[in-house]
Amino acid sequence: MNGNASAAIQTWSTDAVPAPQRLDYWIGAVCEGFLEMDVTSSFTGSFNATLESAPLGAIGVNRVRGTAQDVYRRRRAIAHSRSNYYYLLCKTDSPWVAVQDDRSARMLPGDVVMVDSRRCYEFHFLQRADTLSLELPTAWVEAWLPDAADQVARRIDGQSGWGCVLSGFVQQLSPEVALQPPMPAALLTDYLGGLLSLAAGTHGTATPSESGRAELRRRVLDATRERHAEPGLTAASVARGLGISERSLHRALSEGATTFAAALTGFRMQVARRMLGDARFDRLSIAEIGFRVGLTDASHFVRQCRRHLGATPGTLRRQR
Known part of the structure; x- marks a missing residue:
């Protein structure tokens, strides 16, 4: 890494190591300069790559060649x-491919795409890896994009509309510009946030109709009911399965005067009441019934039954 001062471009280059070690070096560089990731290449014998990075206010500007x-x-x-x-x-x-949440974006030169490092993703650089990558704080993005989670791995057309403007602006950024910005960094990052919002189509979007919100709420509840037996089921997992953001899921449920936790617990307790009231399930222990409704801790299952069904599982069995 070159440059010790905070106002210097940090650089990692495979030129620093012998050819057989370059891919391993590059994996370490990517983990140090970005986040922990795995890298493979079919060109191990001739592999080369460089990463240059510099801060621009709250964001990071990274240029990869390789x-x-x-x-x-x-x-x-x-x-x-x-x-x-x-x-x-x-x-x-050149074209490339970005994948996240089972969504694949086939990118053309100049297109822009966003990914979230809190979820698995893949990049497939088919010819060269030469890319500009902006590192954006999660809170910053989510302040500009209310449904940021819905925007990942969605191709933003860099040749038309606001996508063209966003692409042109992003292409003007570089580690060198980050060190000597033409205007205050805060203004540049605000401009970036505004363009990202416009290009993602969230600016001035019409509010969904009541029927549309009701339909989304029904889909969320149906998916939660179908998956209630999964131990550790989360709102984020259900949202991913539906292709919506977690925020949209919670908003849809709140408009129906419920929460994800309440809905999930309700479905689990409905099934538990039915099983405890049916003699055909007497061969199952209380713990096994709890497991079948998604609660792996037997004592937690007992507490949930007492709280939501008014009695312990054993009592409910005896009372039928």
């Missing part, structure tokens, strides 16, 4: 991360 490669952000890496960000990427020389 051989074709595949980049993976996996669950294990996410679990180890102390910090997470959104990344906004733009590549101008």
